[in-house]
Amino acid sequence: MFDTAKYGSDQAVIFEAGLHRALARHVSVLDANRVLVLTTPHQSDLGLELAAQLGAKAAGVFCRAAMHTPVEVTEEALAHLQDVGADTVLAAGGGSTIGLGKALALRSGVTQIALPTTYAGSECTPILGQTETGVKTTITDENLRPATVLYDPELVATLPVPLTVTSALNAMAHAVEALYAQDRNPQSTELALTGLRSFAGALPRVLEDPAGLEARLATQQAAWACGTVLGQVGMALHHKLCHTLGGSFGLPHAETHAIVLPHATAYNAAAVPDLLAPVTGIFGGADPATALWQFAKDHGAPMALRDFGLAEADLDRAADLAVQNPYWNPNEITRSGIRDLLARAWGGDAPI
Ligand code: NAD
Secondary structure (H helix, E strand, O other), rough: OHHHHHHHHOOEEEEEEEEEEOOOHHHOOOOOOEEEEOOOOHEEEHHHHHHHHHHHHHHEOOOOOOOOOHHHHHHHHHHHHHHHHHHHHEEOOHHHHHHHHHHHHHHHOEEEEEEEEEOOOOOOOOEEEEOOOOEEEEEEEEEHHOOEEEEEEEOOOOOOOOHHOOOOOOHHHHHHHHHHHOOOOHHHHHHHHHHHHHHHHHHHHHHHOOOOOOOOOOOOHHHHHHHHHHHHHHOHHHHHHHHHHHHHOOOOOHHHHHHHHHHHHHHHHHOOOHHHHHHHHOOOOOOOOHOOOHHHHHHHOOOHHHHHHOOOOHHHHHHHHHHOOOOOOOOOOHHHHHHHHHHHHHOOOOOO
8 A cells, every 4th residue: 555645645535445435435534524425427427326325415416527627518517516505515527527616616625635537746745737719827835735535446446447447547647757757756756656557557457457446456555656756746748749639639538658758768868877777677678668668559559649540731730839848857848849849749650
């Protein structure tokens, strides 16, 4: 079991199978009297089940959480929250649902409980990305980090295998970028390596038996480590590229992270080979980028951005957008280098 406090986390974090069926017990120790359950439309049945578990403490279910936290959905949810007089939100889902919980906390100060059902890691960070009129902006505020996170492997066991793989690679991307973060420290590096090692060990076991709770719990611990380090240090090229591809071209979040990761790693490994060398040690292979590319391929991850609606003609604009706002990165960002990287990720080529 991970000692979450050892890594500087002040959240209440519990890993335990069946937690979602013992919710009332966990909520009763919090000062929560009216709990609004949040889900996506796809997970509305889970929302209803959780509200039933909460009994008299349930203030209702809002099941319209959406990708990239659109402000209009948040405003609708806020009106609902105020109508029912909720003092707490229980976000049951992936990064989209947890994002809605953060957006509501920002506007109303409600307490947040997160019940993650993917590996994206938003529950561990003080970061909120939200979208208004097609533009995604990011806010960081310590008050946005959910107070309590309940990791129940039964909930992640329903994650379809393709999303299991892409979501795990999304989480691993946080850890890979943490290895070369400008503000990294020995503790963040240890946490990132813990997350990567845990995924390397547990993901193959999950794919052998997707309903197996022990391996699913290990992947949740891996996701916690990767998500926590995302909240501790700054990200660079990989996250910026995925932000551009998701925000400006509507590409799906986890799939985009899964495809771009080996290519962004190759780009940066040229500048910081020593910092990325442990990735090769963990996943095996000739170099860190090839190791991640092969791991993704072996586990059936999507490999090409062209399969997700990005047209070849979009590559120039994507490269322009990606170099528009300067940011720190271990390797120099050049327009031609980014254009080549994107072309390889678009075509599903091996990273170089
Ligand atoms: P998601 O939350 O959008 O979920 C994708 C789909 O999978 C949804 O339809 C959802 O209902 C479904 N789903 C989720 N869990 C399931 C399960 N166990 N079984 C069956 N279906 C399930 O996807 P995501 O990748 O978790 O989150 C992406 C969003 O999170 C993006 O908007 C991204 O920007 C944000 N994010 C934010 C942070 C942060 O720190 N702020 C970190 C990571 C991701």
